[in-house]
Amino acid sequence: MPDALEESATPTLVGRSSSHFTRVTRIFAAEMRIRCSLRVVHDLMSSDPDDYGGNPALRIPVLQTPQGVWFGALNVCRALWRRSSLRPHVIWPEDLDEPLLANAQELILQAMATEVTLIMSKLSDASDRNAHHAKMRAGLVNMMSWLEENAQAALAALPTQRDLSYLEVTLFCLVTHLEFRNVLPTASYSHLNLFCQQFALRPSVGETPYRFDT
Template sequence: MPEQPRLVGRSSSHYTRLARLFAEELGIAYAFEPVHDLASRDPADYAGNPALKLPVLVLPEGPVFGTENICRTLAALAGEPFRVLWTEQLPDLRARNAQELVWHGMGAQVQMVFGMQVAGLPAQNVYFAKAADGFRHALAWLDANLESVLKGLPPRDLSLLETSLFCLLEHLGFRDTLTLAPYHHLAAFAAAWRERPASQRTAYAFDVAMPG
């Protein structure tokens, strides 16, 4: 029996959840290995990723670094011909802008959470204040354009854009950064995606280290 892929990450991470959602939606069995200490500066704690970042997909032939890289690898491993819509297949400028803003929002949230909640730096610092402003503007743009973007997408079983957007939106409440209340289209989108079995199997949580 071939060795099962191992996904190293955190249940509280939107990047890790994106990879897990792809595995679940594509029907790929995998073992999940949580990393508990994000302050570690040892690449060995990140499955050998020299950038000290998560998630990492560990395959018999070696590790796969980076969320999108992992998602593409999982799609290649899928046993059925799933129609996966990638960024380069998005049909127009608005859809590609939407994906760029989702990536921006995910990065900005890491910046805010790690800087303020983990490192304890002041929210008033212009580094975080500007990140929060840009994040809100990005969410407003996504909310205003979401319906037209989704209507323009070609037939698919799964898309990187929609899956990453859901991971970002769910993370807002989980990490108590920004509220979705002003963004009605985004809130409705997140609520619909929350009903998917794969979403329910990958709900955000804080990993608890086992004693000993």
């Protein structure tokens, strides 16, 4: 049993087990061997920053630590890496200095953000016939088609000397989340599905399954 001091130092992740951005950070926490408690945000329609760990943007995830609070998945992942005694070799977005890799990372994050908007629009009863909604969905389909066509080459272009990359984690969380939330069928994305099958062999993936919090 940890003592009180150790327990008080345990970081708290504010998010949802059904969120792909939250899962990115949970996979990083597992890879870094950092134990985090999860504070679930139950009401995504809330406009109170306190419900989101103090994030004024009203978004998740947020990491609360004795040293301070970190907003957003990338900030959280960096903070977890710095806390880890393992310090694995991680390829971060700023390390992607080739157009193919940089564009892949950009589209992955754009697709994740678009998916969130589509899910939230559905929760707020926005019509599928709304022109902006239709444009976002078309953009998501276009981005996934681009990733299906280019992800194999992008993944092959990643530095071989790495333990993990933010690109791989976000790509896995995106593709698997589309089916989980019934946003877009992914059966036709053979290259992306093969990558997900291979990446899912990591213990950190098995420790962080998508589920709806109760």
